[in-house]
């Protein structure tokens with residue numbers, strides 16, 4: 001379970017292991033084409049003052065297009081989250097490791113952290129390369145130069 005009741009957290013740390021399917025509401029509109037569920041592992045605990053600390057990791061795979069030749073690229077995502085803090089303090093909103101928690105919220109939802117981490121990964125998706133030395137497409141004829149030189153680049157035939 002990634003959504004933990006605050007009453008359970010008042011009794012001690014809670015394991016948060018689970019999977020989020022690509023159609024989970026927390027993963028909507030991220031611009032990421034996820035391949036299969038995102039696996040999440042971690043532990044959530046109360047730190048006093050109504051704050052909660054989550055430490056964990058998430059793994060998933062997403063599909064994108066090579067930025068040079070547009071070939072499909074599958075990128076594996078493996079993120080460690082050393083500290084994500086859920087708190088109701090509005091002053092903490094600027095802290096990138098801080099997640100807002102409504103004062104009266106009955107539960108803490110680790111899916112918020114997963115969403116944030118995947119949003120960062122979507123930037124990475126736009127920069128994907130099928131391989132480090134991808135030759136890309138010819139700007140003139142659109143041919144995939146990984147398959148060899150196109151006509152524009154072919155050596156001139158001897159006259």
Ligand SMILES: [Zn+2]
Nearest residue numbers: 066069130134
């Ligand atoms: Zn490529």
Ligand SMILES: [Zn+2]
Nearest residue numbers: 138141150152
């Ligand atoms: Zn060409």
